[in-house]
Amino acid sequence: MSKKFQLYILLLGVIVVASTLRAPLTAIGPMITEIGQALNIPKSMLGMLTTIPLIMFGIISPFVARLSRRLGMSVALMLGMIILLLGLVIRIIPNVSMLLVGTICIGIGIAIGNVILPSFVKWRFPMQMGLMTGVFTATMNLTAGIGGGASVPLSKINNGGYQYSLGFWIIFSIAGILLWMPQLRYNPKLQITEARRPIYRSKLAIAIALMMGFQSMTFYSTVTWFPDILMSYGIKQEAAGYYLMLNQFAQLPMTFIMPIVAMKMKSQRPLVFLFTGLYLIGFTALLLNHTLSIIVAMIATGLAGGAAFSLCMLFFSLRAKTTQDAIELSGFSQSVGYFVAAIGPILMGYLHGVFNSHLPSFILFFMMTMTMSIFAFISSKHQYIFD
Numbered sequence: 001m002s003k004k005f006q007l008y009i010l011l012l013g014v015i016v017v018a019s020t021l022r023a024p025l026t027a028i029g030p031m032i033t034e035i036g037q038a039l040n041i042p043k044s045m046l047g048m049l050t051t052i053p054l055i056m057f058g059i060i061s062p063f064v065a066r067l068s069r070r071l072g073m074s075v076a077l078m079l080g081m082i083i084l085l086l087g088l089v090i091r092i093i094p095n096v097s098m099l100l101v102g103t104i105c106i107g108i109g110i111a112i113g114n115v116i117l118p119s120f121v122k123w124r125f126p127m128q129m130g131l132m133t134g135v136f137t138a139t140m141n142l143t144a145g146i147g148g149g150a151s152v153p154l155s156k157i158n159n160g161g162y163q164y165s166l167g168f169w170i171i172f173s174i175a176g177i178l179l180w181m182p183q184l185r186y187n188p189k190l191q192i193t194e195a196r197r198p199i200y201r202s203k204l205a206i207a208i209a210l211m212m213g214f215q216s217m218t219f220y221s222t223v224t225w226f227p228d229i230l231m232s233y234g235i236k237q238e239a240a241g242y243y244l245m246l247n248q249f250a251q252l253p254m255t256f257i258m259p260i261v262a263m264k265m266k267s268q269r270p271l272v273f274l275f276t277g278l279y280l281i282g283f284t285a286l287l288l289n290h291t292l293s294i295i296v297a298m299i300a301t302g303l304a305g306g307a308a309f310s311l312c313m314l315f316f317s318l319r320a321k322t323t324q325d326a327i328e329l330s331g332f333s334q335s336v337g338y339f340v341a342a343i344g345p346i347l348m349g350y351l352h353g354v355f356n357s358h359l360p361s362f363i364l365f366f367m368m369t370m371t372m373s374i375f376a377f378i379s380s381k382h383q384y385i386f387d
Helices: 003-019 029-039 048-071 073-091 096-124 126-155 161-167 170-185 203-232 237-249 251-263 269-288 291-318 323-341 343-355 359-379
Strands: none
Touching: 003 096, 003 126, 003 170, 029 048, 029 096, 029 126, 029 161, 029 203, 029 237, 048 073, 048 096, 048 203, 048 323, 048 343, 073 096, 073 161, 073 170, 096 126, 096 291, 096 323, 126 161, 126 203, 126 237, 126 251, 126 291, 203 237, 203 291, 203 323, 203 343, 203 359, 237 251, 237 291, 251 269, 251 291, 269 291, 269 359, 291 323, 291 359, 323 343, 343 359
């Protein structure tokens, strides 16, 4: 097998693995009402279907660095893909308990991939870190958009319902496992560096973790509740799914370009001002409830989300001197970050149930944006977590 062919397999493997790290969750949003009706789940509890994976991300992420040291990065990522596949299969069994068990497994599998993939890219592509970060983050957002937009049409195939919609991603998971198998031959085990202070004592690491948290809270709150907000405006379920797909596709240019641009900048603070402005424009436009303003809202919040997410992913590598530091920072940031993020979707569901209005959700959207921007501003300073 030539080195060129091996490189193509590696690139394809990274792309397909990345395709499984968001879509299984964005597929939930447009189907959330149907799932609730099919399994008799109260609307106030439906936010848990997005929140449970976030809680699992928070629990599992700190242990991924240790898992990588014991098994090696490639084997640990394969384990995550297998757990993800198991969860996707279990989730489509029409039973509330199986839905919850499958969702937990999906959360564990994605958590492992979320932590390892940025560090793997730093290790295998040290000279193309910005480009490769753009490739895998763009892939995550592309398939996230497909997950949201294709959910309702997939559910109508042979009247398969939400099982067809959610089960579709089993195909990608199997493909990811098959394509990752050749990488098991390249399986570095991270070495523990002595005489280094714990990562939670780094103020920069804490800032990156909280940036990650509020960025993720914003993302998962939007993919969970944007369709419901749109349907409250009188927009049909299928059309709401397409609007969500537009929102996810709008992230693509930013997720690809932003890491490349950011790598050339000594400070990324101008980019923070950019995505903050886009978020504020987008949420204000959605509040206006007009066809044109909704389109503006989907595009603006999509561009903002793509910029914020890809910058977070890049910081895991850019603010770390070594691969070990990168995976430690990734694990720590995603643990803290997803515990913070888990509050968003369920809190919005609770407030909607109490007030029977989405107005509190908009207040939360604006608060999340400004808080994320503060921590992003701190994280954008040119320094390392262990300077």
